[in-house]
Amino acid sequence: MSARVKPYDGAVVCAPVTVPYARFSPESAHWWTGRALQALSQQTGLKPGDFDGFCFASFSSVPDTVVGMVQHMGLSPRWMDHIPTGGASGVMALRRAARAVQVGDAEVVACVSGDTNQIDSFRQGLTGFSRFSQDATYPYGFGGPNATFALITDNFMREFGVSREDFAKLCVAQRTNALSNPLALMKKPLSFEQYVNARAISDPVHLFDCVMPCAGAEAFIVTTPEKAQELGLSVARIAGTIERHNAYPEDAVQTRGGWGCDIDELWAAAGCGPQDMDCLQAYDDYPVIVAMQLADLGFCTKVDLPQFITENDFTIPGSLPLNTNGGQLSAGQAGAAGGFQNVTEGLRQILHCPLGDQIPEARRALISGFGLVNFDRGVCTGAAILEQEVLR
Amino acid sequence: MSEPLIPPKKKDPLLNTRAGHVPPALRSRAAKAMAARAGQGRFVLQACEDCAHVTYPPRDRCPKCWGALTWQDQPRGAVIEAETTIKASTDLFFRNHLPWRIGSARLDAGSMAIVHLHGDVNQGDRVRMEIKLDRGGNPALFALPEKETLNMADDPQLRVFTADPKYRRILVTDGRGPVGQAVAEALVKAGAKTVFLGNNDRLMRYPGQEQIEAMEGIEPVPLSIADSRSTEALAAQLGGRVDIVVNTAQHTRGGGVGFGGKLSDLQTGLDLEVSGLMRLAQAFAPAMSGRSDDGTNAAAAFVDVASIFGLSGKAGYAGAAAAAAARLSLIAGLRGEMAQTGIRVMSVLTGPIDDAWHQDIPPPKTAPVQIARAVVSALQQGQETICAGQVAKEIFGRWQADPLLTIREETQ
Numbered sequence: 139m140s141a142r143v144k145p146y147d148g149a150v151v152c153a154p155v156t157v158p159y160a161r162f163s164p165e166s167a168h169w170w171t172g173r174a175l176q177a178l179s180q181q182t183g184l185k186p187g188d189f190d191g192f193c194f195a196s197f198s199s200v201p202d203t204v205v206g207m208v209q210h211m212g213l214s215p216r217w218m219d220h221i222p223t224g225g226a227s228g229v230m231a232l233r234r235a236a237r238a239v240q241v242g243d244a245e246v247v248a249c250v251s252g253d254t255n256q257i258d259s260f261r262q263g264l265t266g267f268s269r270f271s272q273d274a275t276y277p278y279g280f281g282g283p284n285a286t287f288a289l290i291t292d293n294f295m296r297e298f299g300v301s302r303e304d305f306a307k308l309c310v311a312q313r314t315n316a317l318s319n320p321l322a323l324m325k326k327p328l329s330f331e332q333y334v335n336a337r338a339i340s341d342p343v344h345l346f347d348c349v350m351p352c353a354g355a356e357a358f359i360v361t362t363p364e365k366a367q368e369l370g371l372s373v374a375r376i377a378g379t380i381e382r383h384n385a386y387p388e389d390a391v392q393t394r395g396g397w398g399c400d401i402d403e404l405w406a407a408a409g410c411g412p413q414d415m416d417c418l419q420a421y422d423d424y425p426v427i428v429a430m431q432l433a434d435l436g437f438c439t440k441v442d443l444p445q446f447i448t449e450n451d452f453t454i455p456g457s458l459p460l461n462t463n464g465g466q467l468s469a470g471q472a473g474a475a476g477g478f479q480n481v482t483e484g485l486r487q488i489l490h491c492p493l494g495d496q497i498p499e500a501r502r503a504l505i506s507g508f509g510l511v512n513f514d515r516g517v518c519t520g521a522a523i524l525e526q527e528v529l530r
Numbered sequence: 531m532s533e534p535l536i537p538p539k540k541k542d543p544l545l546n547t548r549a550g551h552v553p554p555a556l557r558s559r560a561a562k563a564m565a566a567r568a569g570q571g572r573f574v575l576q577a578c579e580d581c582a583h584v585t586y587p588p589r590d591r592c593p594k595c596w597g598a599l600t601w602q603d604q605p606r607g608a609v610i611e612a613e614t615t616i617k618a619s620t621d622l623f624f625r626n627h628l629p630w631r632i633g634s635a636r637l638d639a640g641s642m643a644i645v646h647l648h649g650d651v652n653q654g655d656r657v658r659m660e661i662k663l664d665r666g667g668n669p670a671l672f673a674l675p676e677k678e679t680l681n682m683a684d685d686p687q688l689r690v691f692t693a694d695p696k697y698r699r700i701l702v703t704d705g706r707g708p709v710g711q712a713v714a715e716a717l718v719k720a721g722a723k724t725v726f727l728g729n730n731d732r733l734m735r736y737p738g739q740e741q742i743e744a745m746e747g748i749e750p751v752p753l754s755i756a757d758s759r760s761t762e763a764l765a766a767q768l769g770g771r772v773d774i775v776v777n778t779a780q781h782t783r784g785g786g787v788g789f790g791g792k793l794s795d796l797q798t799g800l801d802l803e804v805s806g807l808m809r810l811a812q813a814f815a816p817a818m819s820g821r822s823d824d825g826t827n828a829a830a831a832f833v834d835v836a837s838i839f840g841l842s843g844k845a846g847y848a849g850a851a852a853a854a855a856a857r858l859s860l861i862a863g864l865r866g867e868m869a870q871t872g873i874r875v876m877s878v879l880t881g882p883i884d885d886a887w888h889q890d891i892p893p894p895k896t897a898p899v900q901i902a903r904a905v906v907s908a909l910q911q912g913q914e915t916i917c918a919g920q921v922a923k924e925i926f927g928r929w930q931a932d933p934l935l936t937i938r939e940e941t942q
């Protein structure tokens with residue numbers, strides 16, 4: 139039994155920012171990060187000297203970490219952190235910043251993720267991505283994440299009877315959601331037939347299972363309720379969070395993520411259940427991971443996945459709205475910012491300031507992150523439940 | 531079964547040759563240690579010195595107890611748990627070789643690995659694992675069918691990891707001796723299209739000449755690698771038509787260092803074996819490098835047959851051992867250069883050859899046919915270092931365990 143996790147009293151989340159994505163950008167991660175800080179400032183009136191905490195995530199800021207970024211951006215924080223976990227970085231930034239605010243190590247934390255996407259930077263980024271992938275994954279056909287997730291998908295479909303038609307339902311619903319989001323890179327509807335008949339990239343992964351890498355930035359603020367009130371910002375409270383890394387290393391091929399280790403504690407801390415969620419903002423770089431999360435987060439069992447997917451709608455007006463901005467699949471994957479957009483979109487829905495359509499009456503969002511295929515599986519997982527606190 | 535290879539057609543000289551890219555080459559030091567062992571045909575993984583846990587990918591400490599790791603031979607069995615066919619890649623080499631099949635393998639030794647799949651291997655199959663070297667000299671886990679299948683070696687993915695003689699055109703540098711003749715004959719029997727067989731003195735007949743030159747597929751060529759002009763002239767003539775070079779030049783003369791050795795023997799030996807190797811490399815390596823990804827008969831390998839005493843020295847054969855040592859050093863350098871261009875550089879290490887120049891050494895000795903077998907095997911397997919015969923194997927084993935002791939044993 140692990141020690142009981144303390145609640146997040148005294149810390150709130152606010153000011154979601156999405157810098158419009160670009161397919162390719164000649165600018166740097168620093169440019170995108172600064173653009174996100176500027177947007178935070180425009181929304182809140184805060185200046186560089188007003189932020190005493192800074193939490194940063196990026197793949198393409200090399201050689202700079204948060205250290206270089208702090209000086210580059212003219213910040214002088216008394217608390218900072220660098221989160222190198224890609225798709226899990228948003229949830230992790232949120233919970234770290236919240237604890238810092240809660241104990242008074244910082245009062246106003248800017249959580250920012252920015253990444254650029256220059257021509258050929260995707261290939262170059264892969265080449266030196268991690269020690270294990272450099273030694274033992276990419277030299278095997280250099281299919282990139284597509285190939286690694288193809289192996290996971292191949293095994294998952296066989297193991298649990300999940301079909302491409304089930305994945306189609308998820309991807310088509312997300313695209314439908316994206317159509318109301320003016321910032322989504324994908325602007326055309328996706329039909330079931332288009333999904334199913336798309337060309338294979340690394341079977342069973344086909345074209346519409348893959349995200350489009352792009353440049354972009356995402357940000358939000360974690361601060362005290364008092365400070366947020368002073369600034370006149372709508373806020374959400376953090377009802378519960380979990381985080382787990384390198385779970386179940388004994389599994390031959392990944393069929394579950396670290397959520398499973400701690401999911402009961404998440405729901406217990408939040409005092410609610412999956413049925414109480416107004417939306418799910420899940421990591422969606424490959425629909426198989428969405429399906430995995432539906433089960434690992436407690437919506438259904440793995441063998442019930444086909445039935446659960448059939449019975450739900452996943453669009454904004456339907457049941458269990460999923461990735462309401464379109465997710466990375468339809469809005470684009472801006473590097474590590476892809477791991478922040480689940481937080482910003484969930485926050486926007488419950489603070490009623492969406493980019494696109496609003497889920498009526500949305501009050502609770504489940505955010506789920508998944509990141510870093512270091513070798514053959516995603517290593518980092520996390521989840522958070524956000525609840526609307528005050529609308530201003 | 532694999533589709534049998536089709537004999538390549540004559541090349542259209544107007545077509546642009548496909549550039550010889552190598553797969554991503556960045557590796558950890560641990561992965562390079564794996565390559566060094568894989569190059570000898572071994573199937574090794576790291577095991578913990580403290581808890582015996584076997585681990586992969588290459589690590590620097592044990593993930594179970596943080597103990598130190600050492601490379602150990604492991605069982606070769608595995609099961610393929612999942613598979614995919616890659617149809618899109620941003621890598622310059624793999625783009626030219628799509629579709630490419632890989633799988634998730636559960637190794638009997640106890641880890642998971644992503645592996646290359648032979649065409650006859652499918653999800654759920656039990657397989658036999660090998661660690662091949664890729665074109666850049668890096669280790670590559672390859673899953674083969676558990677039992678031999680029809681035309682197994684012709685599998686296009688497997689052929690990327692070998693330098694199989696089938697349909698290739700091969701230069702054997704010295705046809706006048708029994709070693710060169712045995713090698714040439716074995717290569718023809720292994721499916722080589724043509725073996726260009728070097729002869730450094732066309733006016734002087736040599737033993738075995740009629741039989742070897744009458745063999746179909748053998749084409750005698752004038753070549754003295756002790757002579758720069760002769761070597762360059764042949765390279766200019768054969769140019770882009772040599773896919774594999776096998777250097778069988780030897781000049782073994784007895785004698786010590788301070789006692790009984792002749793300086794002129796040493797100088798002749800060094801000029802033929804050492805300078806000759808560099809002449810050969812400089813004449814043929816650039817053209818081969820330009821054709822390393824040129825289809826069925828792409829240029830593939832540079833093989834050097836040298837004495838195992840290059841590693842240890844040898845009492846009574848000091849000059850010959852010194853020449854062999856220099857050859858091994860040059861070959862290592864050439865291997866590093868050719869790893870950039872996708873050509874395999876292989877060493878065949880021999881014991882004392884059973885010929886007139888090793889009369890004073892008691893048996894067992896290495897027969898020319900054993901050397902020929904080793905050359906063909908190294909090419910078919912894509913192996914970097916191979917020992918021909920028992921004597922070389924025994925000395926190589928001792929040298930790996932304790933090089934300084936082996937030097938003492940062989941020179942005192």
Ligand SMILES: [Zn+2]
Pocket residue numbers: 578579580581582583592593594595596597
């Ligand atoms: Zn151990």
